[in-house]
Amino acid sequence: MRTLLLTLAVALIGGARLSAADEPKPADTQPTLKVGDAPPPLKATKWLAGSEVKAFESGKVYVVEFWATWCGPCVVMMPHLGDIQEELAGKVTVIGFTAKDASNTPERVSEFVKKRGNKLGYTIAYADDRETYDAYMKASGQNGIPCSFVIGKDGKIAYIGHPLFLDEVLPKVLAGTWDAAKGAPELEAADKLWDETYSALMKPGDPAAQLKQWEEFSAKWPRLAADPYMTSARLKLLVAAKRFAEAQKLAETVVTKAAKRNDVAALGTVADAVSADAAAGQADLAAVGVKAAESALAIDGETATALIRVIKAHAVAGNAAKVKELGPKAVTAAEKEVTGDKDAIGTLRVAAAHLAAGDKAKAKAAAEKAIGMVDAQNAGLKKYIEDQAKKYVGESK
Structure with missing residues (x-):
């Protein structure tokens, strides 16, 4: 599971999945x-x-x-x-x-x-x-x-x-x-199935078929199927499948539960999911997204990520005045969070802020700058930055 989460991890650029955290593993130690x-x-x-x-x-x-x-x-x-x-x-x-x-x-x-x-x-x-x-x-x-x-x-x-x-x-x-000798292999099997299911849910595909796969996993491991990661993936798929009533019900449940724990991560996943293009025109669903984004902002403060998320939610809800009001704040916050001339992740966040604020030209310029910050020898980070930059500059050369 940890390996999959690390593989699928992305940095928080205007709201995204949270990464796994690993430390170097000592060699030849028992x-x-x-x-x-x-x-x-x-x-x-x-x-x-x-x-x-x-x-x-x-x-x-x-x-x-x-x-x-x-x-x-x-x-x-x-x-x-x-x-x-x-x-x-x-x-x-x-x-x-x-x-x-x-x-x-x-x-x-x-x-x-x-x-x-x-x-x-x-x-x-x-x-x-x-x-x-x-x-x-x-x-x-x-x-x-x-x-x-x-x-x-x-x-x-x-x-x-x-x-x-x-x-x-x-x-x-x-x-x-609890019998560890018996329970550990059972959990290993559950872990493997979790990896397979979650990976399938996160890949581009047929949302209806992917939701069916989640249902099959849920029948075997109902508590694991309701964990934060699976719930986030399921919500996005419900929106993509245009099952808006189910999506709204799930989103409202998550927001209510998140408020109880000041759960910024869950609020963020709701806001991101219901701000997708597929949710356009769904006023009630968009209102849940605004509530989630505003709640996360109240807890975390005016970070670039929180502001970008709120702007996107208001844009989907058709609140042009709020987008105009918050756009400059998001850009300023993102620029302040850049830690140096090699901070490609932070610079991509600046691009995301410009795009949320409606300035495509500046978003493209910031994304191109981010690409140039990464040493070609760092192939993994280079590919990630180039892939993310496509949102702002198109296919990287």
């Missing part, structure tokens, strides 16, 4: 922390939300999930963790643990948690060193986040893996029926 082992202690500098967990108590179940502010998929999964904590209150304690690095500073972590407030719904811990992170992640051979560790009632690690699967694992751990 995990020293495995399922069945006792978990290392949690050594936190600050407990930013919820109550401090001084030790794992016998007879209780815990989830320790490692995340960072810069990790898109971590942010996507946070509302899900909050839902788990609410649903299993008194039975499970969910702990989000994050450690300092160059981009995950104490200031950024504190600001992130403060912005979302108590709506996160579970315990958050921060460490100004990497001791606990290494004791879990490196010791278990995990090289990507988000990654969760379930500690069972016996005080042993019952599961190590992506938090998407917690809905499948936790009920069995609580009931005492």
